[in-house]
Amino acid sequence: MKLGQQEEGVAEGVRAEAQLAWLALVLTPAMGMTRTWRVMRQLGEPERLFDASLTELEGLGMPAHSAQFVFDGKARAVAEDEWTRVAASGGAILTPVEAAYPNRLREIYDPPAVLWIRGDVELLSRPGIAVVGTRHPSPYGAGMAEMLSRDLAARRLTILSGMARGVDTAAHKGALEARGKTVAVWGTGIDVIYPKENKRLAEQIVESGGTIVSEYPLGTFPAPQNFPIRNRLLSGMSVGVLVIEAAEHSGTRITARLAMEQNRDVYAVPGNVTNKNAWGPNTLIKQGAKLTATWEDVWEDLASEIRLQLEDEIGVSANSESKDQESASLFSETRLSNHERMVLDRLRQDESIQLDELIERLEGELGSAEIFTALFELELAGRVRQLPGKNYIRTM
Numbered sequence: 001m002k003l004g005q006q007e008e009g010v011a012e013g014v015r016a017e018a019q020l021a022w023l024a025l026v027l028t029p030a031m032g033m034t035r036t037w038r039v040m041r042q043l044g045e046p047e048r049l050f051d052a053s054l055t056e057l058e059g060l061g062m063p064a065h066s067a068q069f070v071f072d073g074k075a076r077a078v079a080e081d082e083w084t085r086v087a088a089s090g091g092a093i094l095t096p097v098e099a100a101y102p103n104r105l106r107e108i109y110d111p112p113a114v115l116w117i118r119g120d121v122e123l124l125s126r127p128g129i130a131v132v133g134t135r136h137p138s139p140y141g142a143g144m145a146e147m148l149s150r151d152l153a154a155r156r157l158t159i160l161s162g163m164a165r166g167v168d169t170a171a172h173k174g175a176l177e178a179r180g181k182t183v184a185v186w187g188t189g190i191d192v193i194y195p196k197e198n199k200r201l202a203e204q205i206v207e208s209g210g211t212i213v214s215e216y217p218l219g220t221f222p223a224p225q226n227f228p229i230r231n232r233l234l235s236g237m238s239v240g241v242l243v244i245e246a247a248e249h250s251g252t253r254i255t256a257r258l259a260m261e262q263n264r265d266v267y268a269v270p271g272n273v274t275n276k277n278a279w280g281p282n283t284l285i286k287q288g289a290k291l292t293a294t295w296e297d298v299w300e301d302l303a304s305e306i307r308l309q310l311e312d313e314i315g316v317s318a319n320s321e322s323k324d325q326e327s328a329s330l331f332s333e334t335r336l337s338n339h340e341r342m343v344l345d346r347l348r349q350d351e352s353i354q355l356d357e358l359i360e361r362l363e364g365e366l367g368s369a370e371i372f373t374a375l376f377e378l379e380l381a382g383r384v385r386q387l388p389g390k391n392y393i394r395t396m
Helices: 005-027 033-043 045-050 053-061 064-071 076-087 121-125 139-153 165-175 196-207 225-237 251-261 276-286 293-299 304-314 320-323 338-346 354-362 368-380
Strands: 091-092 116-121 128-133 157-162 182-183 209-216 240-244 265-268 384-385 389-396
Touching: 005 045, 005 076, 033 045, 033 368, 053 064, 064 076, 076 091, 091 121, 116 121, 121 209, 128 139, 128 165, 128 225, 128 251, 128 293, 139 157, 139 165, 139 240, 139 384, 139 389, 157 165, 157 225, 157 320, 165 182, 165 196, 165 209, 182 196, 182 225, 182 251, 196 209, 240 251, 240 276, 251 265, 251 276, 265 276, 338 368, 354 368, 354 389, 368 384
Parallel strands: 128 157, 128 240, 157 182, 182 209, 240 265
Antiparallel strands: 091 116, 116 209, 384 389
C-alpha cells in the first residue's frame, strides 16, 4: 500500500469513528439534542468520546448514569448494533462530520445530531419547498397541494413533506407525477411506515430517487410528540414553506412559525373563509406570507442564485419558462374542446357537483352522452376528479 493510500485509509477510519461517536451519544440515555451538541463542541474531536475517562465525561456536563453508559462501552455497542441494522436495511447514517449533512440544517437553532436516511442523501441539500397542511383537506386543498407540488417539482425544486395523510400525501404524489424529487421527513424510524396505507408511496419515493429521512432510531413508533419536533426539519431543510389548509391549532401552524424563526420564506394558498382549515393560510397571508395561486408565485420569489441554478438544470431561460408552459397552473385551460370547456366551466375547485345536478345545469346545451365523454376526457387530462357517489370536482 502506498503512503497516500495509507493516509486516506487512516482518515477514513477517523471519520468512521467520529460518526460512530455521534451515534453513540445520541443513543445514550438522558442525552438530548442540546447536551449532545454541547459535549461534542467541548470534545472538539468526536472520536475522543470513546477514550475519555469517567471524570472527563462527567466534566463535559453529562449526567452520571449517561457518562457511566459511555465509559462502560455500552454506548459504543448499541451504536455499532444500530449501524449494522441500518446498513442491513439499505439505509444510511448521516452525522455533522460529513459533507453531505445539509448546510441549511446547520443554520437552525437545534439541528439533529444524527439523521437516518433511505434514498439519495445529496437530495437533502438541494433547493426545496416544504408543502404542509391538514390531514383532512377539502378536495380543493388536496388538488392544490398536488398541482403546485407537481409544477414546482417539474422545475427541479425538491418537494419536502411529512408523508402524513391529506396534504402531505398529495404533495408527494404531485412530485412523483412530475417525475421530480421528493423528501419525506418522518416522525418514526425509517423502518416504521406511518400511516401504513402509505407503504407503496414510501417505496415509490425511494424508487424514484427520492429520500426518506428521520432523526429517530430504527423501530421508533409514531408517538404524537415526535411529529411537532420533526417539523423543524421540514422547514429547516427547505428554502420556503408552502401552507395549504390548516386549522387554527395544528402542526402546520407550528411548521410555519418555525419557518419564520429560521428565516425561511412562507407561502400560503388562500382558502374559502367558511372552511375552518382556511383559517391557517388566510391568517398567514394577513401576517405577511405570500399569497400563492400558481407555481409562478413561488418561483419569482426564489433567491436569484437558486433560480439561476434550476434554470440552468432544465436548460431554459426565465423568459421562455414563463411563456411556454404546458404543465398545469391554476388558470391554464388550453387545448380543450368546446364540450370539455362547457363542462369544466360548471365545475368548482372548492365544492363537488353530483352528476345529475351537472346534467341538469347543462340541459339544453349538452346531452348526457356528450357530458359523459367530456368528463372522461377531463379526468384523463387530470383536470377533473371523480369522488364517491358520482360527484365531480375541478382540480385546476
